[in-house]
Amino acid sequence: MGRVLVYAETRHGELRAVAREAVTAGRDLAEELGGGVDAFLLGPPGTADRVAELGQYGAERVFVAEDPAFEAYAADAALRMCEDLLGRDAYSAVVFPASAQGKDLAPRAAARLDRGLATEVVALGADGDGPIATRPMYAGKAMARVSFAELPALISVRPNVFRPRERPAAGAVERVVVASEPARQRVTGIETGDRVALDVTEANIVVSGGRGMKDPENWSMLEDLVDALGDDATLGASRAVVDAGWRPHAEQVGQTGKVVSPSLYFAIGISGAIQHLAGMRTAKTIVAINRDAEAPIFSVADFGVVGDLFEVVPALAAEIRRVSAEV
Amino acid sequence: MKSIVCIKRVPDTEARIRVARDGAGIDPAGVKYVMNPYDEFALEEAIRLKEAAGEGSVTVLSVGSGETSEILRTALAMGADEAVLLSSTESTDGLGIARALADEIRGREFDLVLCGKQAVDDDDMAVPSMLGELLGLPCVTVVVALAIDGRRAVAHREIEGGHEVVEFDLPAVVGAQKGLNEPRYPSLKGIMAAKKKPLEVKEVRLAEPKLRIASLEEPPGRAEGEIIGEGTEAVPELVRRLRERALI
Known part of the structure; x- marks a missing residue:
């Protein structure tokens, strides 16, 4: 034994x-x-x-x-x-x-x-x-x-x-030979869509957007941040934006979505509802960017930036690219 | 189309959870209980299948204490035809629940058993797969799309970075994921009609749990964080901190 x-x-x-x-x-x-x-x-x-x-x-x-x-x-x-x-x-x-x-x-x-x-x-x-x-x-x-x-x-x-x-x-x-018996259910294909995204549960870095993003069109800004962070990064989303149809459910982090434990989690324009905090609180480092200094997300964040995410996020992507190029 | 839908009464996802003094469970004081959110997708799918076929039935089953009849009434109000409460105050594990459900389901005629993919209390995601196994039926979990043609079915199952397309024959067990449909709210008419629909209560004995909870604790709080600063001026310092932790 x-x-x-x-x-x-x-x-x-x-x-x-x-x-x-x-x-x-x-x-x-x-x-x-x-x-x-x-x-x-x-x-x-x-x-x-x-x-x-x-x-x-x-x-x-x-x-x-x-x-x-x-x-x-x-x-x-x-x-x-x-x-x-x-x-x-x-x-x-x-x-x-x-x-x-x-x-x-x-x-x-x-x-x-x-x-x-x-x-x-x-x-x-x-x-x-x-x-x-x-x-x-x-x-x-x-x-x-x-x-x-x-x-x-x-x-x-x-x-x-x-x-x-x-x-x-x-x-x-x-x-090893497995005795063949007719499979009760058979996987006949795997569909991965246009972009084979790293799953939010398996990514080392997750960049999540919430209601503060204001419009689904603005996600290109988060995609750019993911791109700056490299191959280990992927997109996540709050329940509010999934329920609004802005993002697919596969990206939802929280109690009726996925529970994630990445090394680094960015909560961008996410206020921090209980069900969202439940899904990401085991991340090793949490960064919150939000206009509202009183947002509950700051209570679990290691590092917070209070400000307009439409200014902070592009600056963050640029700074990450700048320091990455120095190495 | 005859469907059996298994549902569970769970704390609302917005509820703050406190561990009870005995450390064996949670303190139910002040906690609002609801139908497990994923079960709503399972129930909605069963109702739509019956509506599309123009015939059939939807039976809801739940294992739980007397209070569970509240969510069974909600299911009847949404459009289920009959409800059965497998009543017990004993505690068991996922396998014990699956056995109790399977014992009831075996005696019934059905095309499909639907469950929510997981209950948001225990978070096991175990009962649908276990039911498939105990009933010896095809089983597909985490289903986001389901198409049925006669006795053949095709489901899309959510996996990392995409979907599996899965083919199987009925009868079968399906675990419903968010995205499968948009669950309806009970109408006033539905709520009135539900009062006259059958809700049977059967006392059951639950199996001894094979998994034992030795202790339950609230998770350790996170260390106090720090507001680095305001606006774009805070960005270089934030990046420096992240590099210090070797995160980027």
């Missing part, structure tokens, strides 16, 4: 960043439980040649199932593979990323295995043989410490919280 199994998520046969995070979290947990960590993943033919790097993050074995149907998320096959592997070895925990795939798959596994599931976990430890997980509830308005009645414990870890850390292990790739 003490071993941990990790679902290493792929899309089009490429590992996603959350796979490295989940392996890192799994390895740290396995260490506390006195075991090692293995990873499992699915992808199209050729995937096995591209995933040995998980060894860098501590995976001792990397189980790979290949099939043309695994180009996209294959829930039934992933579940079957997870179940098969749990039958081969004794595992104390299975760790999933709390991503679109992991949040769909982990509860399926919990129901199939009849085990407890802790989702969106932000900290992991051990108490004797079993894991103890810390997870937000009420969108982070409360934090729960949870334990599991029986092992294996099922856990999904919030993206951007467990930063990948290298700790080389064997990373031995082993091909």
Whole structure:
């Protein structure tokens, strides 16, 4: 016992960043439980040649199932593979990323295995043989410490919280055949729109705009700031502007949107309703730009600038470009 | 089109949450409770499907205490035909809720089970997937568009940076995401009609939780921040601070 199994998520046969995070979290947990960590993943033919790097993050074995149907998320096959592997070895925990795939798959596994599931976990430890997980509830308005009645414990870890850390292990790739059964639901395509935006939950820097932006046309100014900040940055939005139809729901940060933990969060023209604060208060550094010095957003911001965002934001983008060019 | 919609009574998202003295739950004093916002999208979709088909039914189910009948009445006022409260004061986890719902659903005839993609109290996003598994049905979560043609269905599921297009057969379980539709408000006529619609209360035993909450705490407050300054003059200092923290 003490071993941990990790679902290493792929899309089009490429590992996603959350796979490295989940392996890192799994390895740290396995260490506390006195075991090692293995990873499992699915992808199209050729995937096995591209995933040995998980060894860098501590995976001792990397189980790979290949099939043309695994180009996209294959829930039934992933579940079957997870179940098969749990039958081969004794595992104390299975760790999933709390991503679109992991949040769909982990509860399926919990129901199939009849085990407890802790989702969106932000900290992991051990108490004797079993894991103890810390997870937000009420969108982070409360934090729960949870334990599991029986092992294996099922856990999904919030993206951007467990930063990948290298700790080389064997990373031995082993091909596994998943018994084919007709999939109950099949992903027949992935649509990414014109601009493949970095998801707000996975970005290192989030630039969010609110009602103070006044008009959806003005978002070009925020896009320019995102551009100045580089490839790790993406756009977010408050509920007010999503409800007004200015921005897509996928960008919404808050209790009925996404909960984010980036290194740097810009709240621009956002007053700071309770449901918005719940979605971004775990950001490491928060910058607020708002005309109203009394806006609640300033109570959670590390750095505030009081002023007209239509002047401050372009100046900020220019200053960031200027100092970046100096390096 | 026969749909079953699973809904939950939760604190309003604008509510300030305080942990109860015993550290096991939240203090309900002064907290306004509502139908889980995502469940409204699930219910609206079920009503629209029935309206489009010109036949069928919408049944709402909820697991909870007696007070949960308030949100079931709201669902009836929006347009559901009947409601069932699986009544219990026991506490369980997501899997326990999913089992109670599945036990009730198994005995019914239906084409679609709809849930909100997640409840905004526990934030598990677990029950729809669990129901799919317990019922042995296709299941698609975080659905922002749904098209049904006979027994075939196509859903758009929100993923990082885009959508998955997912095909499946009915009967199935669907988890509704914001954006699927624009939920209606109950009309006065609907509210009057709801009073005459059936609301059945069934006592149920809930399974022991497999996940135990050892403690519940309010999150640590953030350290006092600093107003760097006013207007564009503050910008160089802000950028210097961000560079100091190696953030840009």
